Amino acid sequence: MRLTEIKLAGFKSFVDPTHIPVPGHLVGIVGPNGCGKSNVIDAVRWVLGESSARHLRGETMQDVLFNGAGSRQAVNRASVELIFDNSLGKTGGQWANYAEISVKRVLEREAESAYYINNLHVRRRDIADIFLGTGLGARAYAIIEQGMISRVIEAKPEELRIFLEEAAGVSKYRERRRETELRLADTRENLLRVEDIRLELDKQLEHLRAQADVARQYHSLQEQLRTTQNLLWLQKKREAGAARERCVRDIEKLGVELEAETARLRETERKLEELRARHHAAGDALHTAQGSLYETNAEFSHLQQQIQHVRENRSRVDSRLAALRGQLEQGESQLQAQRTSRNEWQQQQQRAQQQADACQVAVAAEAAQLPVAEQTFRACREQRDALQQAVAENAQALQLEQTRREHALKILAQLAQREQRLREEQAALAPPDSRELERMRGELAALEARHSDQRNLLEAEETRIPQLEQALREQGVVVDAAAQQATALEARVAALKQVQERIARSENMQGWLVSHHLDSARRLWQDIEIEAGWEDALEAVLRERLSGIGLGSLEQAQPWLSDLPPGKMTVYTAAVSAANAPVAVGGLEPLAAYVRCKNAAAGGALHDWLHQVYVVKDRHEGLTRCRQLPAGALLVSGDGHVFTRHSVNFHAPDSELHGVLSRQREIEQLTTQLAREQAQLATLRSAIAAAEAESDQRKTALNELRASADELQRAHHEAQLAILKLSEQAQRVAQRGEQIAAELAEIDAQSGHERAEHDAAQASSTRLDKRRIELQAQLAAAAGNYSQAEAGLERQRQSQQQAERTAQEASFHLKTCTAKIAEVDNAIKLIVDNVNMVRTGIAQHEQELGGLDDAPLNVELGQVMALRSQKEQALAAARGVLEATETALRQTEQDRLTIEQNLNPIRERINEVKLKEQEARLTEEQFAQQLADASANEQELVAQLEKGKRSGALQADITRLNAEIGALGAVNLAALEELETAQQRKNYLDSQSLDLNQALATLEDAIRRIDRETRERLQHTFDEVNRHFGQLFPSLFGGGQARLLLTGEEILDSGVQVIAQPPGKKNSSIHLLSGGEKALTALSLLFALFQLNPAPFCLLDEVDAPLDDTNTERFCDLVRKMSVNSQFLFISHNKITMEIANQLIGITMQEAGVSRVVAVDIEEAMKLAEEAA
Template sequence: MRLTQIKLSGFKSFVDPTSIHVPGQLVGVVGPNGCGKSNVIDAVRWVLGESRASALRGDSMQDVIFNGSVNRQALARASVELAFDNSLGRAAGQWSQYAELSVKRVLQRDGESSYYINGTHVRRRDITDMFLGTGLGPRAYAIIEQGMISRVIEAKPEELRVFLEEAAGISKYKERRRETETRLGGTRENLARITDIRLELATQIEKLDAQAQVATRYQELQAELQLKQHLLWYLRRRDAAAERERHGADVARVTNELEAENAQSRALEARLEAARAAHYQAGDAMNTAQGALYAANAEVARHESELRHAEETRARLESQHTERRTQLVAWREQRSQLTQALHMWAARASDAKQRVLATQEKLEAEGARLPQAEQAFRAAQERLTEARSLLMRTESRLQLEQANRAHLQRAAEALTQRRERLDAERQALAEPDATALRELEARIAQIDASLQAARQAFEALQGECVALQEASAQAADAVGMAQREHAAAEAQLSTLRQIQADVQNNAPLRDWLERHGLAAAAQLWQKLRIDAGWETAVEAVLRERLHALQSGAIDRGFTERPPAKASLFEPSADLAAAPASGVPLAAKVHALDDSIRGALADWLAGVFVTDGRPDAAARAALPPAAVLVNREGDQFTRHTVSLHAPDPADAGLLARQAEIGALGERCAELARQLEGAQRALEQAENERAAREAALEDARLEIGRQEKARHDAQIEQLKLAQAQERYRERSAQLHAEQTELAAEAERGGEALAACERAAAAIGDEIAAARTRLEASRTEHINAETALAEQRRAVQQAEREAQDALFGERECGSKIAEIDHSVRVIDQQIERGDLEVLKLTEELAADPIPAVRVALDAAVEARIACEKTLAEARNTVEVAAAALREIEEARLQIEAKLAPLRERLGELRLKEQAASLNYEQYATQLREAGADETLLTGEAERAPRPSALQGEITRITQQLGELGAVNLAAVEELRTSRERKGFLDAQSSDLDEAVKTLEDAIRRIDRETRELLRETFESVNRHFGSLFPTLFGGGEAKLIMTGEEILDAGVQVMAQPPGKRNTSIHLLSGGEKALTAIALVFSLFQLNPAPFCLLDEVDAPLDDSNTVRFCELVRRMSAQTQFLFISHNKITMELAEQLIGVTMPESGVSRVVAVDIDEALRIREELAA
């Protein structure tokens, strides 16, 4: 699975949609600081599911959305998409079948985050699962950002183990184990609940079995009663339906007659409105024709005038001018006449308007009285309906009382029979034995005491086991700590001894000493013990004489000179003379062998110790040849000062020797402590095993006691239930007998009250009938008043319409005269203009044109006169038609009243039949009756009265059964089914627990084996890659615990020429190379599809960078690398370079360069 493209939009500084193509195995990202290169790494980490804002260099997840710049507004969303080539099918799960994969994440400003794979909306976990075990993920080792190298190498052992688990691909195993443990816990809880439920069901089934037999008989009788009752309702509903259909046919017939008359009335009303509209339209047309005639007359007059003017000669111009002025006077006179006519018609219009107002007021008054009449009619109709309903309800009450009286009589007979049966049952009832119950109670008390004692013993053992487990854990921790301390001391001691051995092994002198028989001799420093703090002073004074060898013949001559400095001394126990004053350096040196005292006295003679730097007076007081030395090794004489610089070969020799001695003693002490801790751990484990065995025995004993108590409790429960049933039944029989006696008394009283109520209801029926007749009379009177009021309203409407027509006629006349006035004004205006233009008109000969225009105007006037005559005829015809239609409508209104009264009576009868039908239909529907079955039964059913008798008989039989648990049959069946289901489920859960426990053990075993193999393989690769990057040295991984599933991983690394004991002592560049070696070791075992490196070469020098690049080039055969670097050597490694720039403040841009393509083009140009 290879990365082919990265698409960013709105992510940090990548504002615009940006595509970064990754075509090769080695792709470099370059650019100046702060241009957004690391945002590419953050984008990949973010789309793979990173949810920590700090890991993306932000305070919150909204910080990854572009927040605006000087020239850009903030965006509302950020998205990153990775495109992969999955042609090899390395993707996990269902995604392996796709040759190309696209992983996308979108974040909105409101915090909503969405994930997509190939455009399909998925969960964040689906993204994580797809990359499990590949080394990819938000916290995996395949993405190394700035500063992560140092964090990797300085990480805690538990954090390093995460990288090892990812390389081993066991992250999916851990997820499976966690899910399996969750399911196992839930399964055990379900199993415990099911066991309790099964015990309760067994007891419940015994009680339900007896109740189910009685319930079955009850259900049979109830089914028979239900069928009879449904059949009775069905027959009565059928009779009501027939009656309703008969009345319905009459209603339909009368309704059709009424609708026919209404249709004619509505048709006439429509014709009336159309006739009124035609009348109004004809009036408007007549007014328009009148105006057109006036205009035509004016036009003819104008053309005649023009003709006269044209025929006059220039000599008659003044006469023609006089005529035109005369014409203008006539027009003004005509205008005055029209103005007087206009005032006359305006007065008529005012009178017409007053008439309209009067008729409207009359119409409103009559219309206001119409709702009162209608309301009175509705009230009368409601009272009539109420009187009918009252009569029907009263008659129904009488029928109900009669049925109730019959029912009470039958109930009294049933009570008598039931009392006789209860007496017989009470005499036959037998009391259970109470002695067996008391014996069981005593037995249960004894078992409870034993069980309590067993539980107390179990709890005590359980507490001891917990304490012993804690003690064992503490002992194991003590052993582990002692082992670690002992191993650390041994390692430190071994290192110091190796250093001392290297110092002692003087290669140049080795051959010379062997030839002279001195190779086995001990050196001087090995026989010294120096006071703490004065080791450097002694090393400064003795220098190479620390390596002096003891020889018995120092006076002999040597055949050859030694190749390096060599010192010999002969054994002597002579002591140095005590100095007159001061502390000699020899007092700080203690000989472990008396034979070296003489040599020490000679070499340390005249050497005294001092603190700090002595002043001139102190040095002047020194005797000749005396020397002062301080703790730093600086030497002072009377006239000289020698500042000490340690010899690299001998520096710290005596201090290391003292530390070796102390470490040897500490190792011995730690070994003794470790042995004691191991004995304590073994003893704690033995005690814990013994207590756990005793705890298991106590648990088994509790189980046996609980089973015995459970058996006894079940038997006790059975006896107690039998005794309780006896007491309950005895009390029930007594209560029932008492209740039956009281019920018989109440039944007699109810029967007498029922007879009295029936008599009273008969009186109410007579009163209701009288009230009904009165309501009918009132209804007829209200209906007559309503019809008269409607006729008065219609008369007022006709008068209002006539007044409105008169008003409109006045308006038309006024408009017509006004139009004539405007025409005359126009003529006067044109006459004035003609007087002024006579001179110009005489210059031409307009007579032919004027005559043609005059003929046309005359024809137009004739046409207008004809149109006006036709319009006046049309108005008269429309008025006659309007009066005729109105008279026809009044005749139809007179026929509607009797039909409406007849229709009302028929609908009341139909409604009564419908109420009966709906009552029985509702009862059948609510009861869920089977209509098909009832139809067949109705053919051979007896009369309804006989059916009612059978219903009464079945009701008495149901009453004889007493209290019945109707749900017992269903509860019994359900309980048995549930118990069978629970038995099967309990067996399944037991099997599931075993399966899940086996799965956890198998996962632990596979994980342990896989992790151990991974650790060994990574350690082997780490040991080989480390010398490759460093050019030497050694490195390894160390497990920090016994259990590999919980143990941490610690890195030990020693570059060439160094013997450091901790990784923290390495320099920054050495740590970076070590971390790279570790990460690449993980890649050797489980190569990730691609690796992202963010300036990991920053702390490396050129030589280390070359080795790093060579290693990356070799690994690119299996892993694709995308690296960010400022190093030219690393840039040369890239096959493609992607430049990131920031030409606009806060906005990143991408420029890609294919190095191979560039070289090919250069070679072509050179050729």
């Protein structure tokens, strides 16, 4: 895992978003004092989880926020992000599959820090887990800041052990062990709690089992009662169904009888109408007979017959009216009886409604009292449970105090044994011989004096050699600069010559020139020179003639007339010009005056071409003076514009010959300069060779001095080692004596503390025992209240059930009354209809009786009395027929009346049976609804119902079962559920107890395994670090020795002590070393940790400040070697340290209080310089 980038925003002086790339393995951070370089180190430490403001050079954690500066306002948010390249997948855990890992910390003012990994919010511990065991962390050895060197040297042995654990990678083991110990303590506490709960549950289970038996018996009786009640309802439903079916059959039978009587009535009425028709026919026959005999007798007979008929009709109508009036009286009597019955049922309905309302009020009142009783019950139960819990907690606390007291007694016994062992060891301590130690110290002083002289000579040579090397480096820089300059000149000349040769050898002309052996011929521009500034003027005048080739004579061009060149080409006669020097005309200078021929052979042609060609300063002057030119003359300006008397030819650099003259002059100048540079370079190289020879001689002498000094150093080390052994023995004896005294004092203090703990536990046990008695008394009272509340709740439930049954009976009676009233209303309606029909018949007969008046007939009969004798026989015969008909008519009428009288009883019986059927149907529906409300299965009930068993027997069974339920007394209906819950909890706690015991054994085994692995890793790491420390210390110091010692016998809790003796010193403590020596010692130790467990990157903050140049070079060599495995990001003001950096990152503070970054890649800069050379 490699650090690739650091991002800061709002952190201390980095107020703006800042990106610090870390591309290489050696990155230096440079800048003036106070510019904010160390803030980069603080940022890395902060994002890795540092929580101490003191280690971040602040007073509070809010001090990392930019607090404003100058015109800048304070910010409310700071963030630092580290980007790591994890393409090799070396990061463990869930982040191993990410090729890039981002670790970020954000802090807002007045808020807590937030940590992110790959933009996922995590804990600070998750950040620490990523770098656990890698040497990275908020206070690990991979971040070495200002002042940390002195803290490492002056650290206590226990503090140094932290670095050793980090290097060994056992910090994660420590964390695992701490977590395991916490889990072990939690497991033991949970186990004690589980055991206490199990004991309490055993007691509860015994009580609940007894209650559960009663509850089972209660449920069994309730089930029998419910079944018997359902059977009773089923029996009553079946009886009501049977009654309803009988009523239906009776209704059908009476309906048949009613239909038969109605049919007889209709038949009788038909016969009656026939007889009436026959009666009228007989009367007509009588009148016809009398009319045929005697008119008078006929009339008399007719009148007599009419009188008789009227009388008979009156008699008949009177009889019918008497019968109808009897029926009317009977109907009104029945109507009055039915209305009386309806009033009685209405009164019963009102009483039933009042009773039902009263029952509903009673049910509501009982229902309102039930929550009060339940609340009282729950309060008593909660009070009892709370006291039971308090009693259990008191017992647990009492057991804990007893354990504390026993633990204190055990500790006191162990302290007594330990005190005895220490006093025996104190008596056996013996210091070494002091005289032998003084003698050895004298020998060591003599060796130190000789070594000091040798060291002075060595230091003088070592001082001279860096000076020579510095001079060599400076001369090398000069030589490199001269070589680069010469190389640049050579490259420029070669490039210019290449351009000139390319112009001389045009591609389209090259073949023709080669065929005519002109490819190596010189061109005109190679044989002439012109003053600077007039190159464009000459190019504009001569144009392609600049590439002209000189010939001995023009006759040489005769063969070319048949083989013309493929492009423009000029040849001229190479002859010396005999013309005079060019002369100015009219104040105009000729162009030829600025041209010089390097080859005189070109003079003739050049004279012809430049004849009458004059120069002007600029094109304005040319345009003004062109009119003054003689015929054939030209004016040309310095930028190439050509003027004649009548034209202007503007010049543009469109020819490939453009610049050929200026390039040619530059080639000549550069060639002269190159010769001078090469001569100077040869002189410098000779001087460097002489200086290198002198440096080699001095290095040889220095090696001899070093060998001699090493010999003295070895002797000095041997003597120093012997003295150190005796000193250490004396020191160990003294230290052990002090440790024993301190331990005895500690034992005395601890014994007092344990005795105080014992007394406190004893007092607490007494107080808890008193509290136990009080709680038990309170628990007994609460248990009594609970039993009373439970009994009251049961009574309230029974009262509510009784009120509900009473309300149900009242509701049934109210429904019965309503049904009876409906039946009476139907009967009244039938009677009223019948009475109305009778009254209609009476009115009809009274009307008929009013029309039967015989007075007129009697008068008429007296008048025709004389005629009667004449018509008697005919009349007697007609009357006999009529009388017989009337007799039959009367008998038929009597039969009709008899039939009508028989219909009313049948109708009344039908109404009565219908009422009974409706009552039976309502009863059946009521019991069916009760069975449905009880969710009873009628098929199963039918199978259970004993054959022949009546409702009375079932009601007796219900009474018996209620008596048995009442005999049970108060029943805890929740006992079965509570018993099952308690039993499940008991089983769960038994399983949990087993699991906790197994977990306890597993955790104890895990701690032993962690201790074993930690001890092995720590011992191996200590040995390796001690070996690396012993190797790196002489490398950085140029000699000397150093090692690590354990202060105790157990490596897991013993400290680490540093023993360091620089060359020529026999110091007994590292505190006697100088600042630079302490720095090198600390660096040796930290780099030794690095070699064992290289961190992904290391931060060094001016650790080279106390070192001189020699030690700085050694330090830099070591850092360069170690950068193969780790990145180094260092802050330094030392130029030697800066030179090893692959990249330099500059920190500036141009704006007061605001840091900015300027990055410089040294390797890229070197490449650019090499390419330029």
